Amino acid sequence: MSHAFHSSDASALRPSACPGLLRIVPALDGGICRVKLAGGELSAMQALAIANVIDEHASGIVDITNRANLQLRGVKRGHEDALVAALLDAGLGPQNTGHAFADDVRNVMTSPVAGRDANALFDTTVLTRDLLTLLQSDTRFAALSPKFSLMLDGGERLMMLDHPHDIWFSALPHPERSDVLFAFGLAGCPPVVAEHESAFAAVAASDLATFARALVHTFLDLAAPDDTRMRDLLTAHSAQSIVTHAERKSGVHVLRDASIQHWRREPADASRRLGAHRQNDGERRHVGAQPALGRMTSATLRGLAELARGNERATLRMTPWQSVLLTDIDTTNLDATLHTLEALGLATTADHPLTRVIACAGSTGCAKSHADTKADALKLAAHVPDPTQVHLSGCPRSCAAAHRAPYTLLAVADGHYDLYHTHDPRDPNGFGRCIARGLTIDEAADVLQASALPPTDEPFDA
Known part of the structure; x- marks a missing residue:
């Protein structure tokens, strides 16, 4: 199979520490190559191609990311061009475009069961394809950060709802319309519970791609040189002014009424990612x-x-x-x-037990990590009480989890962690409330097993 890209196209990309298919970044265990998957989908042929590629040109290991992409670890020095060429030949790069920037901007998250979920309000398959096409085909979008992302939620029961995005769309029924609308918001997540921010407004499904394009152009129109994400833009511009700008730019009519402002997205069920469920x-x-x-x-x-x-x-x-x-x-x-x-x-x-823990690459793969989080997580997993969920992070960057987990162990030294808990309304940011410091994994297990008890008022040092 021929492809429109060459590994030399990486020179046309902006410098970034964020890996991509064309931008292989160094780590302690070798290069990292990130393969972005449209809708998280991977064909059998592509899975075999990646298996062959990582055996020949990398460490034989691939990590699934929290955006449903794949991260190939341990790329060997001097093997970068061959690895990239093989991935492109397998159809794992941007499609139907010759733009070198196109790999960076393919950031649209959907449900892993889009088109299959019996609870969905809308099949987002075609809309996802439309969004990916517009992101890859507009050369102005080369200026976007590789982390700038969109979420498209069709109302599926299985959907990641607490992963913040620069622009999110979520399907909602409207009492006075027969079609499905999409509520939207900027720099956040769909509202699920009462204390969450409300949806800003809504657009018809037929206008979604056009309006999304206008929102991205609006970001680029208004962004200061150092603004890389929508949250940066919101420090200087109101959401109202951003949306009004996008309305004028697109000609799309945005709906604003009380039913949209008071709408809350039905809770999702992450347990449906496991086992068998009817389609x-x-x-x-x-x-x-x-x-x-x-x-x-x-x-x-x-x-x-x-x-x-x-x-x-x-x-x-x-x-x-x-x-x-x-x-x-x-x-x-x-x-x-x-x-x-x-x-x-x-x-x-x-x-x-292994469904209860997540962990970053750790000190065997990342120079910024203070501990071998992968090994420590495997040791901890058997002692984490069901249904407690724990995130082990080697440093404050929190690469393994874009959302705040119920419990976070933040490494402070090899084999030692500070333990954070989310149940603190006074701390809406960060990892939550620190309830213990300097714990070993065994000590952390003891604290987590006692987690049904109310947390202490003050942190303690182990």
Whole structure:
């Protein structure tokens, strides 16, 4: 297969510490190459291609990211061009464009079961394709940060709702309309509970792509040189003025009424990323499983590719919970599929200890990390009480979790962590309230097992 890009196109990208397919950045364990997946989807052929690539040109390890992309670790020095060429030949780069910047801007998060979820209000598949096309085809968007991102929520029961985005859209029914509208907001997440900010306004589904393009252009029109994200722009411009600017630019009529302001998105159910669940056709199932700490080997990828190929119509998708999901599994293949996933070392039920912890690359892969978070998380997992969720972060950058987990262990030295808990309304930012300092993993396990008790008033030093 031929492709429009060459690895030399990386020189046309802006300098950034953010890895991409064309921008391989150094780390302690070698180069990092990030492969962005449209809707998190990966074909069986592409999974096999990545398995071959990481065996030949990298460490044989790939991590699932919290934006449902793949991060290839340990890229060998001198192998960068061959690795990039093989990935592009597998169709894993920007499609139908010759712009070198296009890889950076492919940041649209959707549900991993878009088009399959029986609870969805709207099938976002076509809209997602439209958004990706407009982002990749407008040369002005080369000025966007590689982290600038959009969220498109069709109302699925399985949806990551607490991952902040620069622009978010969420489907909502309207009492006076037969069609589905999309509420939207800037620099945040859809409102789910009463204390969350309300939606700003809404647009018709048919106008969404046009209005999204105008919002991105508005950001670039108004942004100061140091403004890289929408939250930066909101420090100098009101949301009202930004939306009004986009309305004029697009000609799209934005709906504003009390029903939209008071709307709250139905809660999602993250447990549906695991196990088997009926799809909207009433027949087939989507099946999800969790690799340990979101990390897969080439052997795991090959096993997943074989599963996808062995199930007619099945697709393989990554999720923002750093897990994997197979769609369109026939009921006759359900037990065999679950058995194979478990044989590959993946957890398929929420009561599995490895579904309770997430961790960054840690000190074996990142110079900024103060501890080997991957090894410590594996040690801790068996002692974390169900259904407690814990995030281990090697430094304050919180690369493994874009949202604030219920409990966070922040490394302060090798094998020692400060423990944070989210239940503190006085601290809306950061990791939450520090309830213990300098804990070993064994000490952290003891505190977490006692977590049903109210936290102490003051932090303590272990």
